[in-house]
Amino acid sequence: MNDTMTIDTARLPMLLTQLRLPTVARLWQAIAETADRESWPAAKTLAALMEHEIAERAQRRTARHLLEARLPAGKTLDRFDFTAITSISKARVTALAEGDSWLARGTNILLFGPPGVGKSHLAAALGHAMIDAGYRVLFTRTTDLVQHLQAARQDLKLATAIEKLDKYHMLVLDDLSYVQKSQAETSVIFELISARYERRSLLITANQPFGAWDAIFPDPAMTVAAIDRLVHHSIILEMNTDSYRRKSAETKVTKKSANEANDS
Numbered sequence: 526m527n528d529t530m531t532i533d534t535a536r537l538p539m540l541l542t543q544l545r546l547p548t549v550a551r552l553w554q555a556i557a558e559t560a561d562r563e564s565w566p567a568a569k570t571l572a573a574l575m576e577h578e579i580a581e582r583a584q585r586r587t588a589r590h591l592l593e594a595r596l597p598a599g600k601t602l603d604r605f606d607f608t609a610i611t612s613i614s615k616a617r618v619t620a621l622a623e624g625d626s627w628l629a630r631g632t633n634i635l636l637f638g639p640p641g642v643g644k645s646h647l648a649a650a651l652g653h654a655m656i657d658a659g660y661r662v663l664f665t666r667t668t669d670l671v672q673h674l675q676a677a678r679q680d681l682k683l684a685t686a687i688e689k690l691d692k693y694h695m696l697v698l699d700d701l702s703y704v705q706k707s708q709a710e711t712s713v714i715f716e717l718i719s720a721r722y723e724r725r726s727l728l729i730t731a732n733q734p735f736g737a738w739d740a741i742f743p744d745p746a747m748t749v750a751a752i753d754r755l756v757h758h759s760i761i762l763e764m765n766t767d768s769y770r771r772k773s774a775e776t777k778v779t780k781k782s783a784n785e786a787n788d789s
């Protein structure tokens with residue numbers, strides 16, 4: 526190794542840190558060795574290093590997006606049992622998970638159904654799929670988000686708070702119908718819906734279909750206006766089956782009593 530080479534080599538880690546190329550910093554020695562041994566053209570060596578950097582950068586980005594999304598753990602599409610629910614088709618949900626055009630257009634998804642049918646699970650599963658596709662997602666309980674936005678409104682920073690949510694292509698409002706009358710009075714949810722209208726998707730889950738939404742907004746006119754904006758570009762999935770939670774508990778009980786019957 527000549528002197529210039531040693532000097533270049535010594536400077537490399539610093540240069541790569543300055544350029545924020547951690548993967549190249551980690552791999553350049555091994556790749557350079559291979560390149561020397563196999564007499565790679567310089568361009569091939571350079572391309573190999575850059576491709577590694579790009580690939581890991583994408584991985585790091587996805588990992589960051591997954592962390593910030595606060596999705597409930599383990600609720601992915603492959604863990605969702607479509608045989609348990611007849612009112613929505615696997616093909617339809619799979620198409621939503623695999624195609625992101627609805628998200629790119631700011632289409633909303635509304636998931637209705639009684640407690641325990643798998644609304645939150647499906648919302649999280651779609652969130653996972655969109656993060657894998659490179660989008661940013663935030664999963665929130667609606668009551669928490671309302672609290673956060675109300676606090677912002679008190680500080681006269683509601684517009685800024687809503688703008689900050691813009692970076693999330695998909696915002697999950699889980700359990701919209703749990704918003705209480707006292708929370709409804711400030712109408713922050715309406716502001717949020719209006720701000721995202723035709724630009725950014727909302728995925729809303731609710732136990733109650735529209736008929737019971739008067740409790741969520743301060744007055745009936747606002748309820749109508751909110752529903753109007755939400756459904757204008759939306760996909761509505763109604764999950765009207767029995768609670769999966771209760772069914773699986775019942776299966777366990779049945780199995781247990783069957784076992785007990787066998788035991789006696």
Ligand code: ADP
Pocket residue numbers: 600604605606607609610638639640641642643644645646647730769770
């Ligand atoms: P909801 O939000 O409608 O009240 P959840 O999504 O929280 O219901 O579902 C309740 C529990 O049952 C969760 O642990 C969820 O993972 C599970 N679950 C519900 N439906 C299904 C399903 N079709 N396949 C697998 N697990 C399910």
Ligand code: MG
Pocket residue numbers: 644645646699700730
């Ligand atoms: Mg839920």
